[in-house]
Structure formats: C-alpha cells, structure tokens
Amino acid sequence: MSHFSIKNGALCAEDHPLTHIATEFGTPTYVYSKAAISRNYLSYANACLENGRTSQTALVCYSVKSNSNLAVLHLLSQLGSGFDIVSSGELLRVIAAGGDPKKVIFSGVGKTGDEMRLALSHGIACFNVESISELHRLSEVASEMNATASISLRVNPNVDAKTHPYISTGLKENKFGVAIEDALDIYRIAANLPGISIVGIDCHIGSQLLDDAPLLESLDKLIELIDVLAVEGIVIHHLDIGGGIGIDYEAEVPVTVSDYLNRLFRKIDAWRAEKYQGAPIKVLFEPGRSIVGNAGVLLTRVEYLKPGSEKNFAIVDAAMNDLMRPAMYQAWHGVEPVVLRDGEETIWDIVGPVCESGDWLARARALCIEEGDLLAIRSAGAYGMTMSSNYNTRGRAAEVMVDGNESHLVRQRETPEQLFALEKILP
Numbered sequence: 001m002s003h004f005s006i007k008n009g010a011l012c013a014e015d016h017p018l019t020h021i022a023t024e025f026g027t028p029t030y031v032y033s034k035a036a037i038s039r040n041y042l043s044y045a046n047a048c049l050e051n052g053r054t055s056q057t058a059l060v061c062y063s064v065k066s067n068s069n070l071a072v073l074h075l076l077s078q079l080g081s082g083f084d085i086v087s088s089g090e091l092l093r094v095i096a097a098g099g100d101p102k103k104v105i106f107s108g109v110g111k112t113g114d115e116m117r118l119a120l121s122h123g124i125a126c127f128n129v130e131s132i133s134e135l136h137r138l139s140e141v142a143s144e145m146n147a148t149a150s151i152s153l154r155v156n157p158n159v160d161a162k163t164h165p166y167i168s169t170g171l172k173e174n175k176f177g178v179a180i181e182d183a184l185d186i187y188r189i190a191a192n193l194p195g196i197s198i199v200g201i202d203c204h205i206g207s208q209l210l211d212d213a214p215l216l217e218s219l220d221k222l223i224e225l226i227d228v229l230a231v232e233g234i235v236i237h238h239l240d241i242g243g244g245i246g247i248d249y250e251a252e253v254p255v256t257v258s259d260y261l262n263r264l265f266r267k268i269d270a271w272r273a274e275k276y277q278g279a280p281i282k283v284l285f286e287p288g289r290s291i292v293g294n295a296g297v298l299l300t301r302v303e304y305l306k307p308g309s310e311k312n313f314a315i316v317d318a319a320m321n322d323l324m325r326p327a328m329y330q331a332w333h334g335v336e337p338v339v340l341r342d343g344e345e346t347i348w349d350i351v352g353p354v355c356e357s358g359d360w361l362a363r364a365r366a367l368c369i370e371e372g373d374l375l376a377i378r379s380a381g382a383y384g385m386t387m388s389s390n391y392n393t394r395g396r397a398a399e400v401m402v403d404g405n406e407s408h409l410v411r412q413r414e415t416p417e418q419l420f421a422l423e424k425i426l427p
C-alpha cells in the first residue's frame, strides 16, 4: 500500500482502492497491507533460515507496541512470530489474537507486580529485566507463586544509535536497561535469587537505525559479557539483539534486513566456533517498525483549504491525535493525493482540526489539491494507531487490512459515546 505511482488519468477517483476504502469506511482510516507485513516479517525469518537457523535457534519477536491491532498480531503469529511486549495489555492482545505466550518476551522498565503475575501465569518465555529492583520484585512474585521466571538482563551497551534522541535508548543517559559495567554483578545476584532462572541477555539501542554498525558494535559488547559470564558458570542460552532497523520515510536508505542478519550471524558463528566448539546460541530479534512501518498509510480527506499570506493550510480530517509522530518527533511522512490532478502545485502545510499549533502532519508540501480530495499519509503503519489518543474527544480512526482485492475492517471507528462511556457525573 505504500506505492502510489498513479499518473494523471491512469486511474479515475472511483477506481482507486483507497477511494473505495474511504467510501466504505470513512476517514481518517489506517490502511494496512497484509502482503507487505508478511513480506517484511519473512525477510527476517528467511534470513534466519538462510543462515542455518531453525525455530529452535532463532526467533523473531515482533514488537507489539509498533502496531498492536489483533489482525496484525494474528497474521504474524500464523507466520510463526513470537512477540515482544511492554505491558500486560499487550500480552492479553497477543493471546486474544491467537499468539503463543511461550514465544513472548516482556520488556519495559516499569513492570508492575500484577503484570508479572499475569505473565508468569501464562508461562511467557522471558522477562527482559531492566533494573536490580525489578529483579528482586520478580523473584518475590515468582516465589509467592511457586513459579520460576526465566530472565534476561537488558544491558545498556552505551552505544550511540545515531538516531533521534527520543528513540535512542542505548546510551548511559537513557532510562533503559542496566549499565554494561554493572551487568556481571547483577547476573551474580540473579543466579542466587529464588524463583529466577537466567536464560538470556538482551539489548535494544534505539529505533529507525539506518546503519547496522551500532547494532554490530552492541553485539560485540554482549559477546564479551557472555564470555565473562561463562567463566563464572553463568550460561546464557539466548542473545536478544532488539529491534531498531529503520525504514524509508523520505529518501533514507536503511540497511537491508538480510545484509544486517548475514553480518550478525557471521560474527556469532565465528565466535561460537572459536569459543564454544560451535555450540549454537539462540538469537532473538525484536523488530517493529521494519515490519509494519511501510505496510500502512493513514487515509485522510481534505476538509478545507485555507490559503494565507505566510502559509497555506490544508486542513484534513486526521490530526495529531491520530498520528503523533510529526508533533512528537518532527517526523517526516510522505503525503500523496490518492488521485493526482492536473494543474499547478501550491505549497501546503497539512494540518488537523485539533486546537494546538503542534497539530500538523506535514509541512511545506507541493501539492495540487482541492477540498474533498483524499490524501495518503505514507509510512504510517508503525507507531501510528498505537500512539493515537482521544484528545479533543476525537474517536480513534478506523483500521482496515487489505488482503488481495479485499478490504477488511479490522477496527471500527470509535464513537463519541464510547469515549465517555466509562465516566460518571457526581450524584
């Protein structure tokens, strides 16, 4: 769904699939491509296979936070994916979508006792522990339940991911993980805590990485630590390198998944051959954006054109509450009319109806548009719907998944009544 190479007249407005979707389901609507999501997932799974891995020695744990619609989770679980979650809500989504809790890993700096209990009761694969306090809490909770929590320590390798500061997570100044210098001591503590079984090590250094060098540098640091732990008798069974591979929003050229995985597995294989007589270590990935980001668009309609002396505004029916990324990260999203018009282009800021000057979706775009036209905001499949809100009592957008020639509504548009159904006035 991310290519719109329609030339004037090649398709008329009524013929375009997005026009049909807008007519049937209204706007704003997120539209996802089943084929694109599958293709992107398979780029990971196939690279694992090509590097001699099986489902026992490599697992893609899709990062649920990037797009948690049940239809997306169901599709990925059918393809064999595991899941990386950051809340009990995400765990329940995975289960509701038919995902296997035994392929779930639980990341996040603030897991509550209740969330730990729920995850333990479903037998998830691993908790990615992010602090010593969390480790103690997990030990207590698991012991109370007579359960054992499999853990990996999220290590902060202090590597610069060279991405937007808000989506960089692997530096000392970030709140995530434990400092790599402290990891050995924390593993020693974990090894002696009741209810805790050490199974892995993990890191996630940031998102929208275009180059894999920082990821491979992190891998080197994890390898060094695994060797030190082995000397202490602490055996690490899996190595989780996190997510982070970027996508093309504007004209970026991210490393391909296969090039990255080939380089990563080559390093791992050489290390295992040298130090462990070739004994394999299971490798986990936590990709989100690279699987769904370019598999979705946000479909919106131009409500009003408001030319001005300083700027021209195209006011559309989608807003910052639907797609937060521009307001939050100054993120750039491509904007394309669903049907191109003949005529002169004008420079427009694409803005929503929300009462904030920060409510913009794109700035200074040369477009030939009229009121009523449909626009596709591109690359909106990741961190789009999942970051949306009800600000201004705006119902969340509908979501549609395209499967071949068919379009399926996979989430209804919220009604205003649903938004205040849980509220009460004083007696």
Ligand SMILES: Cc1ncc(COP(=O)(O)O)c(C=O)c1O
Pocket (backbone or CB within 6 Å): 063, 066, 084, 107, 108, 204, 206, 207, 208, 242, 243, 244, 245, 286, 287, 288, 289, 290, 382
């Ligand atoms: C712990 C963790 N794993 C995986 C991801 C997914 O990252 P990405 O969407 O860049 O692949 C994130 C995203 O922030 C994360 O925080």
